[in-house]
Amino acid sequence: MTMDRFRELTAFVTVVETGGFSAAARRLGDSQSAISKSVNALEKRLGATLLSRSTRSVTLTDQGRQYYERTRPLLEEIEEADGELASSSGDVRGLVRIAAPSTFGRLHIVPLIPKLLELHPNITLDVRLSDAVRDLIDDGVDLAIRVSPVRDPDSVVKRVATTKLVCVGARHYLRRHGTPAVPTDLAQHNCLIYGDMTEWPFQGPDGSFTVQVQGNLYSNSVETILAGVRAGVGIGMFNRASLVGDLQHPDIVTVLDEFVSSSRDISLIWPRRRFIPARVRTVTDFFAAELALRI
Helix, strand or coil: CCHHHHHHHHHHHHHHHHCCHHHHHHHHCCCHHHHHHHHHHHHHHHCCCCEEECCCCEEECHHHHHHHHHHHHHHHHHHHHHHHHHHHHCCCCEEEEEEECHHHHHHHHHHHHHHHHHHCCCEEEEEEECCCCCCCCCCCCCEEEECCCCCCCCEEEEEEEEEEEEEEEEHHHHHHHCCCCCHHHHHHCCEEEECCCCEEEEEECCEEEEEECCCCCEECCHHHHHHHHHCCCCEEEEEHHHHCCHHHCCCEEEECHHHCCCEEEEEEEEECCCCCCHHHHHHHHHHHHHHHHHC
């Protein structure tokens, strides 16, 4: 297979798997025009239209589907051979894109990066910290770390640790407004809402239940809600792993401890595919081992 034909085939398969030319360009680290040019060249060489293009979507034609089903295994075999050779030589190299929640990533992923790069100096990392749940395929993410339920049937999920939920407030807030004795007391408090978490989970003598909470600060950023708690704006609910340092602060205290028993899984997630490149397996194994020890 010539280099041009390999580039054309790779571009075509990536467009199919990501659902579009721009997403394929992000995954391959190329320009959208270069991806389009490669696919056009492939179609011209084959004398067949493989993709139906519209302003909103890209779909396979019948011929395109047949071609994809025949050629995708060929690329997987090439990737597998490359990965086995890299693994056997000990020279794991290449780019790995990692996505993690902002606060958790800053506290637990970023501190591990120097050790990972020291162990594997030929790996290049692209670390993206965001509380938004990223689409692995569209964003070209090789490995995601999440501290939340995972509802993605097209992904492989490996749980590596758990972290308990905890309710916290600042002492100066509690002095002004009182300390809740039971979860229903939260109706009288300003509760700071992360994401869409307006029902907080608790455990009582009769089992699990939730309490509807509300307040004057909502955010999709854990850092914003934490800042509000530190400033005495209200009470927040977090996973304990995101409170490293805060729980040692003399002004931050936990409340309702006897009613909080829920936890969140810390999971490693990667796109479902038959072959995982050696560099992604290496990074995944590293974080699986290190996070299990750290959390």
